[in-house]
Amino acid sequence: MTVAGDLAHDHDHDLDANPALDPLDRRLVLATQNGLPLLPRPYHHLAEQLGIPPDEVIERLRRMLANGLIRRIGAVPNHYAIGYTANGMSVWDVPDARIDELGAQIGAIDFVTHCYRRPRRLPAWPYNLFAMVHGASRAEVQRKVAVIAGILGPDCRAHDVLFSTRLLKKTGLRIG
Amino acid sequence: MSEVAIDAIDRAIVDRLQGGFPLCEQPYAAVAHTLGISEADLLARLQALLAARVLTRFGPLFQIERIGGAFVLAAMRVPEGDWQRVVDAVNAFPAVAHNYRRESERGCELNMWFVLATESADAIAEVVGKIETACGLPVFLFPKEREYFIEMKLAVRA
Numbered sequence: 001m002t003v004a005g006d007l008a009h010d011h012d013h014d015l016d017a018n019p020a021l022d023p024l025d026r027r028l029v030l031a032t033q034n035g036l037p038l039l040p041r042p043y044h045h046l047a048e049q050l051g052i053p054p055d056e057v058i059e060r061l062r063r064m065l066a067n068g069l070i071r072r073i074g075a076v077p078n079h080y081a082i083g084y085t086a087n088g089m090s091v092w093d094v095p096d097a098r099i100d101e102l103g104a105q106i107g108a109i110d111f112v113t114h115c116y117r118r119p120r121r122l123p124a125w126p127y128n129l130f131a132m133v134h135g136a137s138r139a140e141v142q143r144k145v146a147v148i149a150g151i152l153g154p155d156c157r158a159h160d161v162l163f164s165t166r167l168l169k170k171t172g173l174r175i176g
Numbered sequence: 177m178s179e180v181a182i183d184a185i186d187r188a189i190v191d192r193l194q195g196g197f198p199l200c201e202q203p204y205a206a207v208a209h210t211l212g213i214s215e216a217d218l219l220a221r222l223q224a225l226l227a228a229r230v231l232t233r234f235g236p237l238f239q240i241e242r243i244g245g246a247f248v249l250a251a252m253r254v255p256e257g258d259w260q261r262v263v264d265a266v267n268a269f270p271a272v273a274h275n276y277r278r279e280s281e282r283g284c285e286l287n288m289w290f291v292l293a294t295e296s297a298d299a300i301a302e303v304v305g306k307i308e309t310a311c312g313l314p315v316f317l318f319p320k321e322r323e324y325f326i327e328m329k330l331a332v333r334a
Contacts, residue, residue, distance in 0.1 A: 021243055029238060035226075036235035038219050040202055058199045061236065065199075069243060070236045073197040075222075077190055081182075081230040089278065089289070100322065107324025115324035118249065121316045125251075125286065130318075160282045162289070168275035169267045169290070170232070 021069070024052065028060055036073070084134035086163065088141040090148060091127035093120070093158040099129055102155055106131050109151075111144050126158055138163060182230055185213060189221055190231065246297040247273075249318040250304070251286040252311065265310045266290060271303045286316065 021029065027050055037045045043061070047054040064070040079087060094102050099117055106129065107115035114132040131148060135141040145161050182190075188211055198206045208218040225231045240247045254262045266272055266288065275290035294300050304315050 029236075029243065032236050033238070034235070035233055036197075038204075038223055038226075038234075040204060040215060040219070042203065043199070044201070054201070062199055064236070067242070068239055071239050072195040073199075073236045074195040074234070075190060075193040075225075075231045076233040076237070077194070078229050078232050081228070082187075082190060103322065103324035116320045117322040117324070118318040118320060121318070124253075125284075125316065125318075160280050160284050162278040162280050162284065162286075164276040164289075165279045166277040168263050168277055168288075169272060170274050 024050070025060060025064065025069070028057065028064075079134055083136055086135045086138045086141045088133045088135070088138070088145060089162045089164075090131045090133055090145045091160050091162065092129040092131070092148070092152060092156050093126045094129050094152060094155045095157075096128065098155050102152060103129055105151060106148055109148070111135075112148070127160065133161075182225070182228075185211070185217075186221055186225060186230070189218065190225065193222075193234065240293060240295075241297075243295075244297070245293065245295045246300045247320075248292045248300050249320070250290055250292055251316045251318065252288045252290075252313050253285045254288045254311075254313065262288065262311050262313065266307060268310075269303060269307060271299070272307075 028046065031046055031049055036042045039045050041054075043057045044054045047057045050057070061070065061073070065073070079085075103115055103117055106112055109131075111133060112131045113134055114130075116130045117128060118130055120126055120128050133141050133144045133148075135144060141161070141163070145159075149156060149159065192207060192211060197203055200206060202215070204218050204222075205215040208215045211218065213221075222231070222234060226234060252262070252266075263275070267275055271292050271294050273291045273293040275288065278287060278289050280286075292300055292303055294303060300317075304317065308315050
């Protein structure tokens with residue numbers, strides 16, 4: 001299966017124009033995949049490591065942000081530590097013809113942290129819309145899921161919520 | 177996962193740093209200024225937040241698909257009696273980035289949900305084959321077909 005083929009989104013037209021990572025970009029990815037240096041001049045520090053001018057580090061990061069290679073530069077909070085101890089993956093079976101409109105509505109809800117269309121795997125899995133909902137308790141997640149159900153109304157043919165009960169592994173992305 | 181004591185400044189830092197970190201010579205100083213703290217204080221607190229695992233990471237978040245790689249959600253139906261053997265077998269694969277046990281409200285039997293991260297899209301099929309062989313169970317793949325969400329929206333509430 002090719003996952004790249006699944007990414008033919010409307011907003012991904014720039015993907016074709018997007019050249020593959022050049023060797024220097026790749027070194028920059030490798031140098032920052034564990035995080036940005038916690039030093040007053042982090043980009044200067046990277047520049048020294050890579051043997052290029054600091055402006056070029058900044059320019060390359062700016063370009064990768066612009067073309068989507070970098071989604072954002074920022075912090076990834078641990079949901080548990082910031083008070084969201086319940087994590088529910090709500091999943092919905094909605095008509096294919098309506099999913100983009102409905103997905104946009106659900107994705108815009110402030111408590112929905114991720115919202116995706118994914119394939120059904122019949123008969124085991126009839127759901128095509130996934131919305132992650134975090135809360136301080138299961139009851140809070142369930143209240144939020146009820147709000148989603150209300151918005152979907154009769155377009156929701158079936159749904160489920162899968163709560164994470166145990167984190168079995170979590171490592172960052174590693175390339176190289 | 178234990179709760180970590182964080183104060184109002186820490187909360188403001190976590191909220192402020194969820195995106196939009198500046199690309200300038202002294203970005204920490206610029207952020208510290210907007211928060212009304214010193215650059216040294218911001219750096220020390222960031223270090224502490226990472227050490228305490230309030231933050232799991234700070235830096236550029238790469239879209240692996242745009243780099244030619246793949247990030248795919250996968251699930252398995254693991255029999256209870258075989259649970260630990262399968263956890264160990266699945267987690268042994270470096271391509272398994274996250275793995276959660278999940279419990280359905282409605283009796284869905286897919287109870288192990290993990291994310292496969294590989295440097296090329298083709299490598300996904302290969303690793304799925306290996307996981308299926310190692311576990312003796314089918315892997316269901318749920319590649320992202322469309323994303324309806326862009327930003328990070330969780331406010332700190334601890």
